[in-house]
Amino acid sequence: xxxxxxxxxxxxxxxxxxxxxxxxxxxxxxxxxxxxxxxxxxxxxxxxxxxxxxxxxxxxxxxxxxxxxxxxxxxxxxxxxxxxxxxxxxxxxxxxxxxxxxx
Amino acid sequence: xxxxxxxxxxxxxxxxxxxxxxxxxxxxxxxxxxxxxxxxxxxxxxxxxxxxxxxxxxxxxxxxxxxxxxxxxxxxxxxxxxxxxxxxxxxxxxxxxxxxxxxxxxxxxxxxxxxxxxxxxxxxxxxxxxxxxxxxxxxxxxxxxxxxxxxxxxxxxxxxxxxxxxxxxxxxxxxxxxxxxxxxxxxxxxxxxxxxxxxxxxxxxxxxxxxxxxxxxxxxxxxxxxxxxxxxxxxxxxxxxxxxxxxxxxxxxxxxxxxxxxxxxxxxxxxxxxxxxxxxxxxxxxxxxxxxxxxxxxxxxxxxxxxxxxxxxxxxxxxxxxxxxxxxxxxxxxxxxxxxxxxxxxxxxxxxxxxxxxxxxxxxxxxxxxxxxxxxxxxxxxxxxxxxxxxxxxxxxxxxxxxxxxxxxxxxxxxxxxxx
Numbered sequence: 001x002x003x004x005x006x007x008x009x010x011x012x013x014x015x016x017x018x019x020x021x022x023x024x025x026x027x028x029x030x031x032x033x034x035x036x037x038x039x040x041x042x043x044x045x046x047x048x049x050x051x052x053x054x055x056x057x058x059x060x061x062x063x064x065x066x067x068x069x070x071x072x073x074x075x076x077x078x079x080x081x082x083x084x085x086x087x088x089x090x091x092x093x094x095x096x097x098x099x100x101x102x103x
Numbered sequence: 104x105x106x107x108x109x110x111x112x113x114x115x116x117x118x119x120x121x122x123x124x125x126x127x128x129x130x131x132x133x134x135x136x137x138x139x140x141x142x143x144x145x146x147x148x149x150x151x152x153x154x155x156x157x158x159x160x161x162x163x164x165x166x167x168x169x170x171x172x173x174x175x176x177x178x179x180x181x182x183x184x185x186x187x188x189x190x191x192x193x194x195x196x197x198x199x200x201x202x203x204x205x206x207x208x209x210x211x212x213x214x215x216x217x218x219x220x221x222x223x224x225x226x227x228x229x230x231x232x233x234x235x236x237x238x239x240x241x242x243x244x245x246x247x248x249x250x251x252x253x254x255x256x257x258x259x260x261x262x263x264x265x266x267x268x269x270x271x272x273x274x275x276x277x278x279x280x281x282x283x284x285x286x287x288x289x290x291x292x293x294x295x296x297x298x299x300x301x302x303x304x305x306x307x308x309x310x311x312x313x314x315x316x317x318x319x320x321x322x323x324x325x326x327x328x329x330x331x332x333x334x335x336x337x338x339x340x341x342x343x344x345x346x347x348x349x350x351x352x353x354x355x356x357x358x359x360x361x362x363x364x365x366x367x368x369x370x371x372x373x374x375x376x377x378x379x380x381x382x383x384x385x386x387x388x389x390x391x392x393x394x395x396x397x398x399x400x401x402x403x404x405x406x407x408x409x410x411x412x413x414x415x416x417x418x419x420x421x422x423x424x425x426x427x428x429x430x431x432x433x434x435x436x437x438x439x440x441x442x443x444x445x446x447x448x449x450x451x452x453x454x455x456x457x458x459x460x461x462x463x464x465x466x467x468x469x470x471x472x473x474x475x476x477x478x479x480x481x482x483x484x485x486x487x488x489x490x491x492x493x494x495x496x497x498x499x500x501x502x503x504x505x506x507x508x509x510x511x512x513x514x515x516x517x518x519x520x521x522x523x
Contacts, residue, residue: 047214056235065237067214067221067230082212082221082229 007092007099010037018053018062023103028090029053030099031073033060037099040076041087044069052087116142121523122488126511127496132485134311134478140430146520147409148174148427151271153280155411155424156180156190158438159264160298161207166224169207172426172434173268174410178257179203179213180266183224190268191226192255202254213254226254263289263296265422281407282350288405291397292413292420297443301453304437304461308471310478312410312427313517315435318470319404319412319423320355320509322346323493328473331465347500348512351519355509358403361393387455393417394452406509408516416466418449419456431478435471437461 005023013019013032020029020042027042029052044050044064055065060073069083076089091102116139122128133139148154154173161169162182169180170193177193193201195215202215202222212229213222220231228249236242257268260277267277278286308315318324322344326332347356393402396418406412412423420441426434437460441453459466481487491514494506498515501508517523 054237063235064230065235066219066232068234069230081223084211 002102004093004100004102007037007039007101009098010035010094011097013037013099016057018057020051020053021101023101026103027051028088028101028103030092030101031057031062033073037092037094038073039090039092039101040071040073041090043087044083045078045085045087046083115139121518124496125518126498126515127490127492129489129491129510129514130485131481131487131489134314134481135430135485137430140311140427142521144174144427149176149270151269151274152409153260153267153269153274153277154409155407155422156259156266156268158298158300158422158440159188159261159266160300162188164209166209166211167207168203168210170203170205172424173257173270175427176270177201178268180268181224188259188261188266189225190257190259190266191222192257194255195220196228196252196254197231222254226256228252228254263293264298265289265293282354284347284349284356285354285405285407288356288403288413291403292415294442295444299441299443299445299450301439301441301450301457303439306435306462306471307428308433308435308474309431310433310474311430311481312425312433314474314477314481315425315433315470316406316408316513317510318474319406320357320513321507322357322504322509323507325504328469329466330469331459343502344504345500345502346494346504346506346509348498348509350516352498352509352512352514352516353408354406355512356403356405357504357509358401359504360400361402393456394449396449408513414460416459417456418452419460420453421457421460431482435462 007021007030008019010032015032018029018031028039029042030037030039042051042053044052044066046064046069047066050064050066052062052064052071056063061070061079062073063070064083067082069081070079071077071087072079076087078084078086093100116132116136119132122130156171156173156178157169157180162180165182165184167182171178171180179191179193181189181191183189193203195202195217197215197218197220200215200217202213204216212224218232221229223229233241234243257270258274260267262277274280281289342359342361344359349356402415404412404414410425414421414423419439422438424436426436428434439457441450458464461467462471491507491510494501494503494508498508498512
């Protein structure tokens with residue numbers, strides 16, 4: 001059963017500084033892009049114990065700090081090796097300037 | 104006279120000279136000099152030569168790999184995603200650790216255990232931890248380019264299911280390196296190229312690699328060292344035999360014709376030569392009864408420089424990979440194979456006949472034992488000289504087993520390439 005979880009107020013967030021969250025078993029991170037927010041799984045499919053949110057953000061792409069696999073922040077799609085799988089993408093809504101993620 | 108560090112002496116082997124009667128003598132120091140060994144690796148193994156690496160059927164799926172050796176360098180034979188074969192040096196571009204510590208497996212990419220540098224199946228550097236630093240500190244310089252720091256790739260040639268590789272940039276093509284006669288034999292012994300892997304043996308020989316190579320080019324010892332041959336009639340003095348050095352002694356062929364009808368019995372001369380009691384019997388005589396699978400009544404064994412011997416012993420087919428470790432240690436790695444087309448009877452026959460081969464084989468055990476005994480003697484007397492005049496003093500092909508022409512041929516080639 002999925003639920004909406006509060007992430008942060010959009011104004012408090014900074015572009016290029018993802019917010020890592022743990023919801024139960026799920027590790028994810030929320031990214032600010034202009035006046036939007038996006039949430040994707042945070043564990044790199046290539047080497048599971050590495051957080052994408054520790055990596056380098058360039059516009060709408062996040063690069064894993066370990067081996068530089070890139071992922072589209074909006075969709076979670078993997079963009080190049082060595083990772084070969086996408087990360088999950090979670091629905092996001094913004095209500096009264098606050099970002100919520102559905103997990 | 105004082106010598107300081109800056110006056111380091113010339114490497115010992117460069118000050119040595121081959122004995123006067125060059126063609127028919129071998130100096131024992133070539134089996135024990137460590138710097139000579141290094142030079143041999145450069146000239147024969149890591150240089151412009153084609154080296155056996157493995158069989159294509161050992162790496163069937165994309166990402167499948169097998170570790171092997173070219174000279175003293177560890178390499179990985181890998182099936183890439185396009186279905187091609189890569190041979191990569193197993194040495195991280197970062198600090199030189201071996202990136203792969205397993206003998207075989209199936210992977211999506213390679214990650215070095217030390218700093219986790221990650222390479223794709225073709226050896227390209229895909230990623231390295233903290234390229235951009237951690238928490239704003241460290242990281243590689245901005246101008247660091249991954250495409251300049253991949254694994255060293257060897258040039259690869261595959262033919263009839265076998266994989267060969269070379270480190271040399273100037274190595275001629277495989278066909279030229281083998282020459283016509285060896286190429287024809289490779290095609291004969293590999294048949295359709297649809298090889299079926301039967302199994303492996305591995306052994307560590309406490310001797311110089313050239314002692315094994317000589318042994319594999321020495322038909323003279325066959326009826327003398329290997330009592331099993333005589334007792335069970337596998338080698339008879341009435342078989343036709345040709346000893347042929349090729350390409351100036353680079354490779355060597357030993358071809359005999361036999362009769363499947365008489366195999367397993369002794370003629371009178373063989374009985375006289377047998378040094379074991381003739382009341383020895385085998386429980387399973389299939390072990391010494393081959394089938395003429397190539398249809399030419401021939402048993403042809405050949406040695407391809409620098410590191411591989413193609414065995415046809417009855418129906419036991421194997422590739423013996425000579426892997427030098429040091430001047431006094433050599434790994435001998437056997438790959439036993441058959442063909443996809445083999446029926447169950449042939450498969451069984453090959454497995455049984457393989458009991459003559461390998462580290463504990465009824466025949467092959469003699470070679471490793473005698474060479475293990477020889478090495479310390481060679482080391483104790485480096486200035487002593489071996490005499491190889493059986494069959495004469497030249498290097499022409501001969502139609503007899505009682506010749507050392509193939510050994511003389513090898514050393515003629517060796518001296519030329521080593522500048523000795």
